[in-house]
Structures are given as C-alpha cells and as structure tokens.
Amino acid sequence: MTALVIAEHDNAAIKGATLNTVTAAAQCGGEVHVLVAGHNAAAAAQAASQIAGVSKVIHADAEGFAHGLAENVAAQVIALAANYSHILFPATASGKNVAPRVAALLDVAQLSDVTKVVSADTFERPIYAGNAIATVQSGDKVKVITVRTTGFDAAAASGGSAAVESASAVADSGKSTFVGSEIAKSDRPELTAAKIIVSGGRALGSAEKFTEVITPLADKLGAAIGASRAAVDAGYAPNDLQVGQTGKIVAPQLYIAAGISGAIQHLAGMKDSKVIVAINKDPEAPIFSVADYGLEADLFEAVPEITRSA
Template identity: 80%
Template sequence: MTALVIAEHDNASLKPATLHAVTAARQCGGDVHVLVAGHNAAAAAQAAAQVAGVAKVLHADGPALEHGLAEDLAAQVLAVAGGYSHILFPATASGKNTAPRVAAKLDVSQISDITKVDSADTFERPIYAGNAIATVQSGDAVKVITVRTTAFDAAAATGGSAAVESVPAVAASGKSRFVGQELAKSDRPDLTAAKVVVSGGRALGSAEQFQSVLTPLADKLGAAIGASRAAVDAGYAPNDLQVGQTGKIVAPQLYVAVGISGAIQHVAGMSGSRVIVAINKDPDAPIFSVADYGLVADLFEAVPELVKAL
C-alpha cells in the first residue's frame, strides 16, 4: 500500500501545503511518494526528497507542466497512478481543480477536504459548513483525496533522503493555455499559513477604515490580515483575504475577529483556530459562541487601545 502526494510548488521550492498533505499520506499507512510535475523544477524535486517520511520522489519535467494547468497536471497524475492505493492533493485551488479530473478518469469517488485519517479506508470530513463531521469509508481500489491542510501538522522539511526518479512528462493537452498571472506581493505572512490572523468585518465601515484600524494591530502581532465575506462584498478588502466556507480555511494559533458577526459561512473557515478573540459591540453576536475570549465594545475604541497596550 503506497500513497502518492501531488506536490504544489513554484518550480523552485515546495509550497507549505505539500508538507501537510505528506503528513496525511503517512497516516494512511505504507510508503509515501511525491510527484513533482513542473518545468525546470529539479530544485523543487530535491526539496521534496528531503521531506521527512517521503520514500520516493517522481519528477516529471516538461513545458506543459510549467504552470500547473489542471488538464495537463491531471494527465500527468494518471500517467503514474498505477500501483498507488491513495492519491492525495492539498485542498487548495489547484488541488480542487485537478483532483476531480483524476477521480473521474479513474472512475472512483473523490473524498474531499478530509480533516482526519481514521484508517486506510476511513476518513473524517466536515459537512454542513462545518456544523457536522462525516465519517466516510471508501471501498474504491484507489482513494483520491483532497486534504484540508490546516487539520494536519506539517511534515518536517528536512531529515529525509528519498530517491528522485525521473518519469516521462506528458505532452500539452491543448485544452487550456497559460495567459498570465498577477502576483500580489506582501511583507505579511500568507493567510493560510500564518500563526496569527486579524480579520475584519462589515462593521469597519469602509476600505479606508478597514486598513487604518486593522493594519496597526496586525503589525503589532506580526499577523496576516483576513476579512469576512460581508467585508469583501462591500469592497473593503480584496477577494484573496476572504476567510470562510467560500474563501480560505485558516487555523492559526490566534485568530482575532474584529467587527465580525460570526455567520456560519465565516465560522466554517476559522473555527479550527487554537485561540479565538472576538471584538464586537453586539453582545448577542454569534461570534461570541465560538470565541475563547470576547470583548463587547466599539471596535473603533477598543482596537486602538489594544494596539497601545501591545
């Protein structure tokens, strides 16, 4: 029984989501192999070989794989899928785009967004916006799985000594092409990997106040900044900051919710946080039901005072 983890990388280094998926794969039992599919990605393959618990790295290198287009990546996974009992993808935008294509081609049911491995064929995953946990048992010969990375500790990035095996790269499918990308640069930690997250809601009132209130607090805490869907829809923050069921799932050591009511959609994306602090002037706001510490106060007064105290 061997599991294959599909690595996420930038052709130079592994993305943190891969390390979390390796941990889930190890819990499935048996050896863990990692597929690094890219172009001029030898450095990423070597990084995968050093991950603790990885027995082998498959390195597919070709121009069609440079940008991780789902059609070509799925074809590459299918080309090496024989003999694997589990194929695991991080539950990221890329993983969610590619995994269903692989499952469909293998004629198996995808097991989505797992948060726990009970055994080699039994997994737990949230349903109903995280209000219930389903235990799913699969009888398929191959389990195609997406892993909620925040639910698993990251495997150690060093300490391994896996062999790197080159495998033939697939040709371009021609079904899609890479046009371009615009990458936002920030000195802040990545939202999904940050140990501290400060999120704001619609109560902040404007994009200017969203920045002026939250930025000093985030700077003091060394935190990433997030937002509720209501704040994003109102134009206070960009889409990539949205935390929630339809945004990003986070599980930091500390989550500070400022002016967020606590709708189910938002709570589904941050309820796994170690410590949750809520600041809201409404004492009946649902966010207080999941918060470890709650402060009923006007955020425009409380947050600056908190910044001064820090």
C-alpha cells in the first residue's frame, strides 16, 4: 500500500495543511508519496522532500498548474492514481475543489473530513456539525480522502530526504482559466495556522465596536482575529474571518470567544482548540459547555480589562 498526498503550495513553499495530511497518510500504512503539481515549483518540490515520513516527491511542472486549477490538477492525479491505494487532500478550499473530481473520475466514494485513521480501510469523520462521529469503512480499491487538518499533528517540515521524481504533466484541459485574485494581506497570523485566536460575535453590535474591542486584544497577544457567522452576516467582520462549519476549522492553542453564544455551527469549527476562554453575560450560552474557562461578564468591560492586563 502506498498513499499519495496532494500538496498544497504557492509554487515556492509548502503550506502547513500538507504537513497534517502527511501524518494522516502515514497512518494508512505503507509509503507516503507527495505530488507537487505547479509551475516553476522546484522550490516547493524540494521543500516537500524535506518533510519527515515522505519517501518520494513527484513533481509535475506546467503552466496549467500555476494557479491550481481543479480540472488540471485532478487530471494529473488521475494519471498517477493506478499506483496508489490512498489519495489524500487537505480539507481546505483547494482540496475540496479537486478531491470530488478525482473521486468521480475514479468512480469511488469520497471520504470527507476524516479526523482519525482507524485502519487502512476504516476512518472516523464528524457528522451533524460535529455532534456525532461516524466510523466509515470503504471497500473501494482506491480511497479518496479529504483530511480535517485539526485532527492530525503536523509532520516535521524538515528531517526528511525523499527523492524528487519528475512526472510528465498532463495537457491543460482548457475548461477553466485563471482571471485574477484579490488577496487580503495582513500582518496577523493566518487564521487556520494561528496559535492564538480572538473571536467576536454578534453581541459586539457593530463593525466599529468589533474593531474597537477585539483588535487591541489580538494586537496585545499577537493573535489572529476570528468571527462568528452571525457577526459576519451582520457585516461586523469580513467573511474570511468566519470560524465554524461553514467557515474555517481552527484548533489553536488558545481560543478566546467574546460575545459568541456558541451555536452548533460555530462550535464545530473551534471546539478542538486546546484552551477555550468564553466571555459572555448570558450564563446559559452554549459556548460555556465547551469552554475551559468561562467569564460571565459584559464583554465591553471584560475585554478591555483583559487587554490592559495582558
């Protein structure tokens, strides 16, 4: 048995989600290979070869892979699929875009958001917004899996010495083209990789108050900023800050939730955090059921006080 991990990268460096996916792949048994499909991505392929536990890196280089277009990446995976028992993707926007295409082309069932590898053919995944865990067994010859990265420790980014092998790149499908991107730049840590997250909810009341209360504490702690869906829907924060089942799944060392009631969809996105601190004046707020530390207080008084003391 050999597992193939589809690397997420920017053509220069490997993204952190790939490291968690390598750990999941190693637990499937057998060797772990990594596919780096990109354009002028030799540096990313070299970085992948240093990941602990990886025995081979397959580097497919072509202009059609420059922006990770799903049709082209899926075709490259299919070209290699016959050699693998497991094909794993990070459960990120990119992975979720490519994996279903691969599963459909292979005519197999996709195993989504896997959080635990029980055996080579049996896995655990959350259902009902994380309120239940399903144990699923696949009889397919090739298992196509998306990995919830918060369920697995990251493999060491250095210490490995895998061989880098070039593969013939598939032709550009021509089905889609890259038009452009608008990337929000921030000096803060990226939300899904941050060790500390300060999140605000609807109780903040306005975008101005969200910035006035949440930002100083995040600045003091060197933290990323998150938001509940209710806060995003109300326009208090941009949607790329949304934490939850329909937003980003996070598991930082410290998660501070200010004015967040703790709806099921939000808890599904952050309950794996190592330490959860909840600040809410409603003693019945569901967020307290998962919090390690709960502060029943008015966030407009409590958060500034914590900021001053931090």
